[in-house]
Amino acid sequence: MGSDPTVAVEAAEPATATVLLVEDEVDLARMVEAYLRRAGFAVEHARTGPEAIAAAERRRPEVVVLDLGLPGLDGVEVCRRIRTFSDCYVLMLTARADEADRLVGLAVGADDYITKPFSPRELVARVQVVLRRPRQAAPEAPARSRLPTGLAVDPDGRRVEVDGRGIELTRTEFDILATMASRPSSAWSRQQIIESVWGPGWVGDEHVVDVHVVHLRRKLGDDSGRPRFVETVRGVGYRMATS
Incomplete structure (x- = not known):
């Protein structure tokens, strides 16, 4: 070694x-x-x-x-x-x-x-x-009207609420959500999420993003089949669901 x-x-x-x-x-x-x-x-x-x-x-x-x-x-x-x-x-x-x-x-x-x-x-x-x-600078806070209904993301306070209820996320889960929420109309590739969250120096399997998204959805009470908050963009990655 x-x-x-x-x-x-x-x-x-x-x-x-x-x-x-x-x-x-x-x-x-x-x-x-x-x-x-x-x-x-x-x-x-x-x-x-x-x-x-x-x-x-x-x-x-x-x-x-x-x-x-x-x-x-x-x-x-x-x-x-x-x-x-x-x-x-x-x-x-x-x-x-x-x-x-x-x-x-x-x-x-x-x-x-x-x-x-x-x-x-x-x-x-x-x-x-x-x-x-x-x-790293926190992502710019998105306009509430552009986020899916019922979801609030506060990058500065690192708080997330669903229907007014606070949600406990790990640092990585929060950073992934805040990254997507910073441009809620954009589709994010796994590599783009990695560069934003882990940084350009990270080396590893980019499908680590998928695992964190699975647990992020579970904590948000989201359904991947009928997503309320996080959509899968096939062949690309993920984006915030449209309101």
Whole structure:
């Protein structure tokens, strides 16, 4: 698992971000931790599921790098529990063949996944990409009349309401919705959504967007067969449903 010279690693921001690394393979964890510290991050390391939850509550990290196969509690359950008290970014580490595990991880609130084997430099670069996301300008708030009836999106306050009821979304789900709501009459390709939400430096499977949209629709109470809020544009991607 050598370094990847094609992936640039930048120094962390002056206000040092904390990364919680949850990995029970000691040698791999030491290597990744060394790369993260070299990039300027503060690193907390947990080896088991219960340790990870306790560390996330104690340190309140900006990013959790979370292996799926853990002793005590698996990564899916750890992510589920972290999501009850934190909206930090969660990057799942998965085996290349475990597509079902990747989908389940995203379903419980992970923002992205990285498949094993991976380059530690790539992982650091992916952490840096997600930490750049909050600094991106919020999409311009759309006129209420242009959004589907009953849906309100407040990009500045990061609030969403359906029929006057507040909806709890993960950061990624909110960013996808706010992106589409910024130009509600436009069809958005998956790549356009990725560039807006994950940033142009993101590398991975663009169908990660589909998984997040599935869970966004579920939380909005939307029906993909008769969409009220988010329509599928076949061969392209998604757009806001017309009022």
